[in-house]
Amino acid sequence: MVGTGKRREPADLQASPGFLGAVKDAGFLALLTFGLSFPLVAFNAYQHLTAGLILEPRWGLVAWACGIAFFARLAWNLFGGYISRGGSAAIGAMSSLGSRTGLSVNHIRWIGLIWLLSYPFLAVALAGPGGALKWIDNFGIQILIYVMLGWGLNIVVGLAGLLDLGYVAFYAVGAYSTALLSTTFGFSFWLCLPLAGIFAAFWGILLGFPVLRLRGDYLAIVTLAFGEIIRLVLINWVDVTGGAAGISGIPRPTFFGIPFNASDEGFAATFGLTFTPLHRLFFLFYLILAMALLTNWITVRLRKLPIGRAWEALREDEIACRSLGIDTVLTKLTAFSIGAMFGGFAGAFFAARLGFISPKSFEFMESAVILSIVVLGGMGSQIGVAIAAIAMIGGTEILRELGFLKALFGPAFDPAQYRMLVFGLAMVGMMVWRPRGLISKREPSIFLREKKAISGALVKEGHG
Amino acid sequence: MTLPYDPSWENAGDAPMLCVRGVRTYYGSIMALRGVDLDVYAGEIVTMIGANGAGKSTLMMTICGDPAARTGSIHFEGRDITRMPTHDIARLKIAQSPEGRRIFPRMTVLENLQMGAGLADPRHFDDDLNYVTSLFPRLRERLHQRGGTLSGGEQQMLAIARALMSRPKLLLLDEPSLGLAPLIVKQIFEVIAEINQRDGVTIFLVEQNAYHALRLAHRAYVMVNGVITMSGAGAELLRSPEVREAYLEGGRH
Numbered sequence: 138m139v140g141t142g143k144r145r146e147p148a149d150l151q152a153s154p155g156f157l158g159a160v161k162d163a164g165f166l167a168l169l170t171f172g173l174s175f176p177l178v179a180f181n182a183y184q185h186l187t188a189g190l191i192l193e194p195r196w197g198l199v200a201w202a203c204g205i206a207f208f209a210r211l212a213w214n215l216f217g218g219y220i221s222r223g224g225s226a227a228i229g230a231m232s233s234l235g236s237r238t239g240l241s242v243n244h245i246r247w248i249g250l251i252w253l254l255s256y257p258f259l260a261v262a263l264a265g266p267g268g269a270l271k272w273i274d275n276f277g278i279q280i281l282i283y284v285m286l287g288w289g290l291n292i293v294v295g296l297a298g299l300l301d302l303g304y305v306a307f308y309a310v311g312a313y314s315t316a317l318l319s320t321t322f323g324f325s326f327w328l329c330l331p332l333a334g335i336f337a338a339f340w341g342i343l344l345g346f347p348v349l350r351l352r353g354d355y356l357a358i359v360t361l362a363f364g365e366i367i368r369l370v371l372i373n374w375v376d377v378t379g380g381a382a383g384i385s386g387i388p389r390p391t392f393f394g395i396p397f398n399a400s401d402e403g404f405a406a407t408f409g410l411t412f413t414p415l416h417r418l419f420f421l422f423y424l425i426l427a428m429a430l431l432t433n434w435i436t437v438r439l440r441k442l443p444i445g446r447a448w449e450a451l452r453e454d455e456i457a458c459r460s461l462g463i464d465t466v467l468t469k470l471t472a473f474s475i476g477a478m479f480g481g482f483a484g485a486f487f488a489a490r491l492g493f494i495s496p497k498s499f500e501f502m503e504s505a506v507i508l509s510i511v512v513l514g515g516m517g518s519q520i521g522v523a524i525a526a527i528a529m530i531g532g533t534e535i536l537r538e539l540g541f542l543k544a545l546f547g548p549a550f551d552p553a554q555y556r557m558l559v560f561g562l563a564m565v566g567m568m569v570w571r572p573r574g575l576i577s578k579r580e581p582s583i584f585l586r587e588k589k590a591i592s593g594a595l596v597k598e599g600h601g
Numbered sequence: 602m603t604l605p606y607d608p609s610w611e612n613a614g615d616a617p618m619l620c621v622r623g624v625r626t627y628y629g630s631i632m633a634l635r636g637v638d639l640d641v642y643a644g645e646i647v648t649m650i651g652a653n654g655a656g657k658s659t660l661m662m663t664i665c666g667d668p669a670a671r672t673g674s675i676h677f678e679g680r681d682i683t684r685m686p687t688h689d690i691a692r693l694k695i696a697q698s699p700e701g702r703r704i705f706p707r708m709t710v711l712e713n714l715q716m717g718a719g720l721a722d723p724r725h726f727d728d729d730l731n732y733v734t735s736l737f738p739r740l741r742e743r744l745h746q747r748g749g750t751l752s753g754g755e756q757q758m759l760a761i762a763r764a765l766m767s768r769p770k771l772l773l774l775d776e777p778s779l780g781l782a783p784l785i786v787k788q789i790f791e792v793i794a795e796i797n798q799r800d801g802v803t804i805f806l807v808e809q810n811a812y813h814a815l816r817l818a819h820r821a822y823v824m825v826n827g828v829i830t831m832s833g834a835g836a837e838l839l840r841s842p843e844v845r846e847a848y849l850e851g852g853r854h
């Protein structure tokens with residue numbers, strides 16, 4: 138709006154010197170906020186049953202908005218330079234943590250893995266058995282699903298450079314095939330899982346064919362439409378999909394045939410434990426962790442094989458690819474179908490985890506979230522995608538935890554409603570500080586004999 | 602002296618390696634090639650010169666099958682490749698260094714070279730890598746540098762080196778001297794001569810830099826508006842007044 142996101146140039150600072158200038162500037166912004174919020178925020182119009190439209194003044198909210206604008210701008214004016222420098226330095230340091238602190242990427246990887254493996258136990262130890270449910274389910278499992286989806290889409294968008302706005306369609310295919318196969322034919326989760334992947338891959342190829350000649354914006358539009366078509370089919374084909382009501386009663390995954398319940402054949406009884414719902418959550422957590430790590434492992438492997446290198450080359454230059462004898466049709470189709478397959482796996486897990494699915498879970502917003510995870514992570518970077526998923530999904534889950542804000546803004550205030558706002562702000566911040574995503578460094582897939590130490594200046598990504 | 606174009610003009614002896622006959626290529630309804638006949642014999646360097654927009658790059662791309670010729674035929678070593686898909690044509694050991702270099706900017710030099718070696722036996726990789734880096738020692742120093750950060754001349758070297766990694770029989774080079782300093786141009790042309798003489802790679806070269814290209818070539822063609830108007834030995838065309846006037850501004854440069 139008023140260029141709040143712009144870094145102030147030295148000349149700019151001189152124009153409004155010292156504290157007084159900063160206060161003046163902040164005051165001006167507060168006034169502007171008042172002007173803007175007056176028509177938008179100051180009155181809440183709602184439909185009353187009998188009396189028609191009722192206007193309810195909300196001056197408190199306006200005052201809050203103006204106050205926040207004033208103090209935020211004041212802080213920015215006084216310390217903004219430090220904040221912006223500090224911010225980008227912090228992110229920069231994070232991405233090049235390895236070289237600076239002597240921690241190799243390998244170390245970070247191992248620390249991360251150990252942390253992930255012990256996460257459910259830590260949660261129980263710190264939050265108690267009751268409190269841990271939320272931490273394992275809402276944070277752990279939820280985030281890992283998005284990590285896996287992000288890694289799957291990363292193959293299509295990050296590696297092959299095909300902008301896919303309808304990725305959620307494959308997630309839906311996986312979820313619905315699992316739901317339908319298990320409820321109508323009684324297939325177990327372990328049978329549904331590979332089938333869901335195969336179906337999704339099949340749909341990936343089906344989508345791949347018509348869009349082979351498209352790139353960039355056009356591809357994005359067609360994939361967007363594809364995602365919507367799938368969703369509309371799910372809503373309208375009531376006989377099969379249950380329409381908007383969805384499908385319920387999907388059997389939960391079992392521990393190699395042993396269900397997680399309180400019965401005598403249940404997991405707890407079989408292993409001589411006392412029954413608690415935590416068992417199932419632990420199992421689901423490690424299951425999705427294994428699935429996500431498998432996705433990562435396969436992707437990292439593929440990158441070093443001719444097919445993976447062809448994906449990356451395709452992203453860089455299609456004409457050069459063709460003149461080097463790369464079958465671009467096949468390359469695109471494999472990227473679409475392998476990416477879709479991982480989406481399908483994640484969908485199967487999603488269906489079995491909740492036991493209930495409906496088209497509401499597969500709206501365009503999901504595609505947008507997954508895509509922004511990939512973009513924020515730095516297209517093509519596996520670690521970056523994981524960090525972005527933790528930040529975005531974890532961040533929105535944390536919003537739910539901010540119940541104390543109700544004390545400030547009144548009982549109707551629901552912080553989770555501001556999810557998209559925070560998302561948007563995060564995006565804007567990223568565009569300013571790291572236009573190429575959190576981790577923009579691309580790890581070469583081949584080295585000569587041993588890794589030669591090359592100065593960062595030679596391999597570092599340029600901006601823009 | 603200049604020879605009027607005569608398709609029956611041939612090095613007496615065996616059949617040409619690449620044989621282009623009556624090729625017409627269209628972009629939509631625009632005819633970019635209006636019936637091109639051309640031969641490249643094994644072991645030759647053949648140059649094609651022509652003004653901007655004459656259709657030289659189009660001919661290169663048509664040989665590689667994208668866009669394919671609408672009429673006419675292209676044979677490589679006796680095999681009809683007119684409508685073969687591009688990636689299959691590349692498998693026959695025709696390598697192209699396309700106009701504008703088109704290296705992979707985010708990949709390292711080594712990765713770019715590896716992409717070029719995709720069709721070759723992986724066991725040759727180390728040898729081929731040594732070979733191309735001995736041709737272009739500058740690339741050896743920069744193997745782990747990102748392609749996009751190379752200078753224009755280095756990118757051109759990389760584009761040629763990448764094409765050579767597939768051990769081609771026929772190397773198509775589209776304007777290798779584009780935008781390069783005279784010294785680098787000289788180096789590149791020396792390497793092209795070396796590849797041809799020492800290693801026996803057949804070369805079809807498209808150039809704006811008519812002086813160097815014609816001096817290098819065994820035979821040459823001139824293309825105007827999608828048709829071949831002149832052909833002959835490189836040295837002959839270099840002497841011809843028409844060529845000197847149209848492409849050499851009456852003198853050397």
Ligand SMILES: Nc1ncnc2c1ncn2[C@@H]1O[C@H](COP(=O)(O)OP(=O)(O)OP(=O)(O)O)[C@@H](O)[C@H]1O
Nearest residue numbers: 628631633651652653654655656657658659660809
């Ligand atoms: N993709 C395309 N679509 C439509 N017309 C094209 C396309 N590519 C080339 N043309 C046209 O075909 C003609 C020949 O182009 P071409 O690129 O082959 O010329 P050229 O001889 O290589 O020129 P230059 O020396 O400038 O590279 C030009 O008139 C050009 O405008």
Ligand SMILES: [Mg+2]
Nearest residue numbers: 657658659700
């Ligand atoms: Mg050209």
